[in-house]
Amino acid sequence: MSIVYLLLILIAIGIIARIIYLQTSERQFWKQQAKERTIQERTFKAKRGNIYAIDSDNGDYLLLATDVPQYELYLDLGKGYEYDRKQRKKIKKWVVSEKTFNEGLNALCDSLYNMFRFNDGNKTSYQYKNYFKNNRKKENRYVLVAKEISSEQLERMKQFPIIGKQIFKRGKPTNKYIFTNAVCKVESSRRVYPYYPLARRTIGINVTINGCDTCYNGIDGAFSKYLSGKRGKRLERKINPGEWVPVDTDERIKAVDGFDVVSTLDIRLQELAESSLRQCLNENEAESGCVVLMEVETGYIRAISNLIIDDEGEYRESNNIAISASFEPGSTFKTVTAMMLLDKGLADTSDLVPTGVKDFPGSEKPIKDVGETNHGLISFARALEISSNVGVSQLVYDKYGQSSNRENFRKDLSEYFRFEPLNLDIDVHEPRPKIGSSKNMTDLLRMSFGYVTRMTPLQLLTFYNAIANNGKMVKPMFVSSILKDGQTIKTFEPTVISESICKPETRSKIHNILKGVVQNGTGRRLKGTSYGIAGKSGTAEIGYDKKHVGIQHRASFVGYFPADEPKYSCIVVISKPQKARTHGGDLAAPVFRNLADRVAGSLIEFSKIKSPKNDRKIPIMKYGNAYNYHSFCKALGLDTKTPSSEWIKMKRNGESVEIIPQIIKQDKVPDVTGLTIRDAVLILENMGLKVKFSGKGKVASQSIAAGSDINKNGTIFLSLKSPAKETNRKHEETKTI
Known part of the structure; x- marks a missing residue:
């Protein structure tokens, strides 16, 4: 037994000695082997589906968001094992031979420099040369050559020395090239937006949530279950902490591409909405604004634009104001008050009410009309047309002024305006509409004309859309269908929130009042169209309840058109204008008119115009x-x-x-005069230039002459000008046929 114990002890000593030897003398060798042999089956992302808009001009689909493939390229500058038949064993050899490396290095470095010289942080040819030599010296197996490579660049790189080679057929060279065995290609994708920045927040952008860098908001986020597809599986090798590359091109389980989503947005109307809004904000030096165009019957959102001024003085869509910003609406809420009073039989359009300024018993402050203009006693309908705060307050005071009855006003309003979220089909935070207490006399009266309540522009538009839709309230929608391989596999039907928000006769009275606002009241800027507009202007004070803060304004107009056969509803909100104009009928109405004119024009049957x-x-x-x-x-x-x-x-x-x-030469500034600003910006920004412009119309001049060398990240200023009207001579640019 003692011999057995002795043998066991000797074996144990041998094992311990071997472990010590491996942990010391061969430590680095086995670490490298472990690194090279770290292979796992890992998942990889599928191609994310596209998001489309419609083109009202021809009914085609236009890309709003799509995945574009991009690549990372690695070069094996180390040694690998190769079986030697003569020696009958594996020997270590350079993956890229000494001759190939030395003869092709200079040409490779020059080619890489020329391809990526306009990229931020790009290396010079000399820096590339040192980079590859140092990695070669260390025998590094996976050396990054370039990242964020386009498909076109990838094909061109196959012709570069060392990393690519020409294919020969029957001993003769062909025009085809492939990568050498020393190259490892890693494919990924990036989300691109062909019409960026149109509807940026509505379409959705990539955001980081809880460490997830592939999360989206907007439509992209809300419909991710359709867009994301199914991940595939493949063998990958670990090359650095957190970095993996495919072992081969064969996928064990292929990824399934995501479905495509068709949004309700109309790209032509979206462009018009944004340009009209931007022009208004610039002219009035406003802080922010939004515009939403909705189809009356379906609730489809055809255009939505949100612009906020940034620290550089540029208007950008950094937040979805129309959906996520809640504020006091001002006079546009008078329509809710009027509907409730009329529907409950508490008032009629012919009731006489005072105007100007009035002290109501129990109110801390007198109620004033704009400019304190006294029109004397006028009908309730006329008071709404001219947006009299005093006139509306008088009826509310008469019916709800008793302290025991004031809270009923709040409850009664809630029967007609839905103080609940719309639960939209879009990944944007939507606040719940709020209505304050009406126990206080001041709050009771101010609530009647749009204070002590808060709502988003889209929530208010949904109410007005119901008036246009004969009282039926439908949910706003941002997506109409899902496509697979170009075929519709799912359609989203309109969702009815309420079959009727009021009695038909009440709706008719409100409709006539809203038409009167445009014909005879605060919306007169919208008067005179061939199709007719109905709506309500609003002007809300911002900061009225804060001491030592100057009062600013929020101007709005909300309505629908054509007035007698409504097809579209629209809301425009302009916040904190710095110029003299502050009222909704002056500020927001022109934006509404620009959009309505274009849309109404498209409703006319082309066949009738000969x-x-x-x-x-x-x-x-x-x-x-x-x-x-x-x-x-x-x-x-x-x-x-x-x-x-x-x-x-x-x-x-x-x-x-x-x-x-x-x-268009990528290293020279192009001539963009005569182009639309959208085309000019698309060309110039793709070349790495920052673009600023002034005026309206097409590009008339540019600050950097055409043909000049591109200065990466430089700024070019464009001057826009509308073409002069020529009525007394024949245009040279046209020819009668």
Whole structure:
């Protein structure tokens, strides 16, 4: 037995000695082996689905958000094991031979510099050379060559020395190239927005939530279960802490691409809404503003824009004001008060009410109309048309002024305005509408004309949309359908919140009052259209309840059109204008009018508008976006050849228009005069320039001459100008056919 124990002791000593040896002498070797052999089956993301808008001009789908593939490229500059048949064993050899490395290094570094020289933090050829030499010296297996590489760049890199090689067929070179075995390619994707920054917060952006960097808000977030697809699985090798690369190109379980989402947004109306809003904010030096256009019958949101001034004085969509900002609406809430009083039989449109200024018993302050203008005794309907605070307050005081009855006013209002969230199909925080206490006489009266209550612009628009929809309230919608491979697999039908918010006769009276606001009241700026508008203006004071704070204003207009057969409802809100104009009828109404004119124009049947053939004119345009020009010519009934380039120029060819592809040099400033500001910004920002502009119309001049070298991150100033009207001479740019 003693011999057995002795043998066991010797074995144990041997094991311990071996462990010590491995932990000391061969420590680095085995660490490297573990590093090289760390292979796991890991999941990888699927291609996220697209988000589309519609194009009202032709019914096509236009991309709002899509995933674009991008790549990281690694180069193996170390040694790997290779079986030697002569020695009948594995030997270590350079993955990239000495000859290949030394002969191709300079050319590779020059090629990389030329390709990425406009990228931030790019290396010079000399820096690339030192970088690769140092990694070669350390025998590093996975050396990053470049990241965020486009598909086009990836193809070009196959022709670079060391990392690519030409394919030969029967001993003759072909025009095809592949990567060498020393290259490891890692594919990922990035979300791009072709119409950025249009509807930026509504479409959704990538946000970090609880450490998750692939989370989205807006439509992208709300419909992530459709868009995200199903992850795939593949073998990956760990190259650095937190960094993995695929072992091979074969996927064990293929990823399933996400479905596509069709939003309710109309890109043409979205562009118009944003440009009209931006112009108003600039002209009045306002702090922020929003505009929402909704389809009456369905609740589809056709346009939504939110602009807030930033620290640099630029208006950007940094928050979704229309959905997430809650504030006191002001006079636009008088319609709710009027509906309640009329529907409950507590008042009639012919009731006479005072105007101007009035001290109500129990109120801390007198109630005043704008400008304290006294119109004498007028009808309740007329008081609403001119937006008299005193007139509305008088009826509320008469019916709810008793202290025991004041809280009933609050309860009665809640029967007509839904103080509940809309639970929208979009990942944006929506606050609950609030209505304060009406026990205090001052609060009771101020509540009647839009204070002591809070709501979002979209919540208020939903109420007005119900008036336009014969009393039926529908939920606002941002998505209409889901697509798979271009085929509709799911349709979202309109959701009815309430079949009727009031009696039909009450709705009719309110409708006539809102028409009167435009014809004879505070909305007179919207008067004179061929289609008719009905709505209500509002002006709310901001900071009225705070001492030592100057009072500012929030101007709004909310309504619908065509007035007698409503198809669309719209709200415009402008906050804290610094110029003299502060009232909703002056500030917000023009934005409403711009949008309504465009939309109402599209409602007219084109077939009813006839013009002689010899009045048709072929437009000659400077180079611009191919899709826009192709669609424009198509709408005019002109034959065009399918564009093969993103940017084109147009040329007459008899009764057709020839589209000529235009090449824009990436290292030279292009000539953008004559372009729309959207096309000019798209071209210049893609080249790394920051763009600022002033004026309106098309680009008339640019601060950096065309043909100048690109200064990465430089700023170019564009001056916009509308073309002068020429009525006494024939335009040189058109030709009668």
